[in-house]
Amino acid sequence: MAIGLTHYLVIGGILFTLGLFIVLTRRNAISILMGVELILNSANINYVAFSHFSSGNVEGQIYAIFVIMLAAAEAAIGLAIVLSIFQIFHTIDVEAAETLKE
Amino acid sequence: MDLTNLESLKYFYPEIILSGTVLLLVILDLVIQNKRVLAPFAALGCLLSLGATLQLYGTSEGWLFHRMVVLDNFSLFFKVVSLLAVLLVIWMSVGCHEIRQIYQGEYYTVLLASTLGMFFMASSTNLLMAYLSLELVSLTSYILTGSLHHNRRSSEAALKYLIYGGVASGSMIYGMSWIFGMTGSLDYAVIREVLHQGEANRLTLFMAFLFILSGFGYKAVFVPFHMWSPDVYEGAPTPITAFLSVGSNAAGVAIMIRFFFPAVSHLGEGGNWDFIPGVEWPHFLLMVSMVTMTLGNLCALGQQNVKRLLAYSGIAHAGYILMGLVVLNNIGLRAMLFYIVVYLIMNLGAFLVVIIVSNATGREDIEAYRGLAWRGAAVPATCMAIFLFSLAGLPPLAGFVGKFFLFAAVIKGEFYFLAVVAIINSVISLYYYALIVKTMFLDFPEPTDQEVAMTPTVFPLLLILAIPTVFFGIYWGPLFHYTNQSLGFFIK
Numbered sequence A: 001m002a003i004g005l006t007h008y009l010v011i012g013g014i015l016f017t018l019g020l021f022i023v024l025t026r027r028n029a030i031s032i033l034m035g036v037e038l039i040l041n042s043a044n045i046n047y048v049a050f051s052h053f054s055s056g057n058v059e060g061q062i063y064a065i066f067v068i069m070l071a072a073a074e075a076a077i078g079l080a081i082v083l084s085i086f087q088i089f090h091t092i093d094v095e096a097a098e099t100l101k102e
Numbered sequence B: 001m002d003l004t005n006l007e008s009l010k011y012f013y014p015e016i017i018l019s020g021t022v023l024l025l026v027i028l029d030l031v032i033q034n035k036r037v038l039a040p041f042a043a044l045g046c047l048l049s050l051g052a053t054l055q056l057y058g059t060s061e062g063w064l065f066h067r068m069v070v071l072d073n074f075s076l077f078f079k080v081v082s083l084l085a086v087l088l089v090i091w092m093s094v095g096c097h098e099i100r101q102i103y104q105g106e107y108y109t110v111l112l113a114s115t116l117g118m119f120f121m122a123s124s125t126n127l128l129m130a131y132l133s134l135e136l137v138s139l140t141s142y143i144l145t146g147s148l149h150h151n152r153r154s155s156e157a158a159l160k161y162l163i164y165g166g167v168a169s170g171s172m173i174y175g176m177s178w179i180f181g182m183t184g185s186l187d188y189a190v191i192r193e194v195l196h197q198g199e200a201n202r203l204t205l206f207m208a209f210l211f212i213l214s215g216f217g218y219k220a221v222f223v224p225f226h227m228w229s230p231d232v233y234e235g236a237p238t239p240i241t242a243f244l245s246v247g248s249n250a251a252g253v254a255i256m257i258r259f260f261f262p263a264v265s266h267l268g269e270g271g272n273w274d275f276i277p278g279v280e281w282p283h284f285l286l287m288v289s290m291v292t293m294t295l296g297n298l299c300a301l302g303q304q305n306v307k308r309l310l311a312y313s314g315i316a317h318a319g320y321i322l323m324g325l326v327v328l329n330n331i332g333l334r335a336m337l338f339y340i341v342v343y344l345i346m347n348l349g350a351f352l353v354v355i356i357v358s359n360a361t362g363r364e365d366i367e368a369y370r371g372l373a374w375r376g377a378a379v380p381a382t383c384m385a386i387f388l389f390s391l392a393g394l395p396p397l398a399g400f401v402g403k404f405f406l407f408a409a410v411i412k413g414e415f416y417f418l419a420v421v422a423i424i425n426s427v428i429s430l431y432y433y434a435l436i437v438k439t440m441f442l443d444f445p446e447p448t449d450q451e452v453a454m455t456p457t458v459f460p461l462l463l464i465l466a467i468p469t470v471f472f473g474i475y476w477g478p479l480f481h482y483t484n485q486s487l488g489f490f491i492k
Helices: A005-025 A029-055 A059-089 B005-011 B013-031 B035-055 B073-094 B104-123 B127-145 B152-183 B188-196 B202-220 B228-235 B238-263 B281-300 B306-326 B330-361 B378-392 B398-412 B416-441 B458-474 B477-486
Strands: B062-064 B069-071
Touching: A005 A029, A005 B152, A029 A059, A029 B152, A059 B127, A059 B152, B005 B013, B005 B062, B013 B035, B013 B104, B035 B073, B035 B104, B069 B073, B069 B104, B073 B104, B073 B238, B073 B330, B073 B458, B073 B477, B104 B127, B104 B238, B127 B152, B127 B202, B127 B238, B152 B188, B152 B202, B152 B228, B188 B238, B202 B238, B202 B281, B202 B306, B228 B238, B228 B306, B238 B306, B238 B330, B281 B306, B281 B416, B306 B330, B306 B398, B306 B416, B330 B378, B330 B398, B330 B458, B330 B477, B378 B398, B378 B416, B378 B458, B398 B416, B398 B458
Parallel strands: none
Antiparallel strands: B062 B069
């Protein structure tokens, strides 16, 4: 059986769901950031697959490169914020670091 | 016209000037000891950029940089709005004690970079550019939110903002990838043509729009993507809260109009837009609009922290603004643009009074406003009453005129139920706005309440914001004319 567009899209969908699941269930801030990365990469897989199989141009692959770059920027800022959370609260558990409430 | 990179540059001065100011600020911050000059320098850069933007009116319209961004009246309008917002916020920051603890150079650099992102959000005509501009605004907003040193609320707000923002923009590009798959292009003009040929699966298209709305809706603060807003508004430094509530909200609305109108709808006769047939999108937006304004107003009722209360009121106002989108015609869009300008003025004014009170007392809860008018702050208290009544939509203030145009558009579009819900919501909102006014004027101060003195830097700004709020409520003709002119899209 040849590997086609559908296989890639299914992988993308699974990755997206896993990423969302991690973000919703994990309490560790760094795990949550990793979940966000999974969501971004699921979109990347879609772009590259669509670009290869259906659109016939490289726009999708260029998009994926930009997403990778922005994911790095976001991770840098995210880790800086997590570090500042750790300095103040001495934990990176997002539920323990909760002072803003209704 | 469709310009190449070099030809585009002469229509690109506002962005070039702003980018240059950002870079010069970084260098100035390194060489200059007296950090006080940085704020006027940043303001000067914004003023020059504003001048360049105004110069571009009436020159020409077209795609720039190989159809990456577009130059038309709509994008120019949002450039003017973002620049006005950032100029007023810079002025507010100078008079705010909270901001003095932050590294001045970094603060103004990141603030202007965020404005640059807003420029592109309003003018991008390519899915890649839309994502990049949205992320530029998001990333800079995370930094600004968390910029207070060793402050629990600020860091926590930044973390929450980052997580919600990451998921929302991740979902958005996932949805965009489906659009790309269905149309084979990232360019808005091509997307519109392919989608209107009617071969795309309706259900897939609806799901893709839903994912994309998560990204836009998170910027413009629509339910159910609003959860970050109360925490972030409370934790961020107050000028940044003000900036996010008007600037980033307006940019979110801009990118949304740009995508859902010129990119996927056809402009029909008499200013009516035809959405893709078979996709029940407008009715979905109608639901979102009603839920957003109702939830925002109901949650605002019990709030004790004024910044948090204004956050919920901001959610409610996002719901009002969304009403103009539901009717799918130019009347609604014009009403939205008008309301955005009015909301910018009155909301910045309300946050300015929050800064004045928090400068004097260090507090942001409603109790700090007890008898404010009798504690040497009669002018700020009066101005606050004007801003709050304008937010509630009472005549003869600007907020009333803005709401009137929105309601008129909805009633003309025969969405009577939506109009009734919106009017009930306005009545609910009057309660919590009037509660603050009552606390300021009718309650008498306790002996422990400090005097609230005003610094000379904020007094002119207070008048600059209060006078238009009254003025546009009485004589709105010029502003209405301007926003009508601003609704010009370059389509082909």
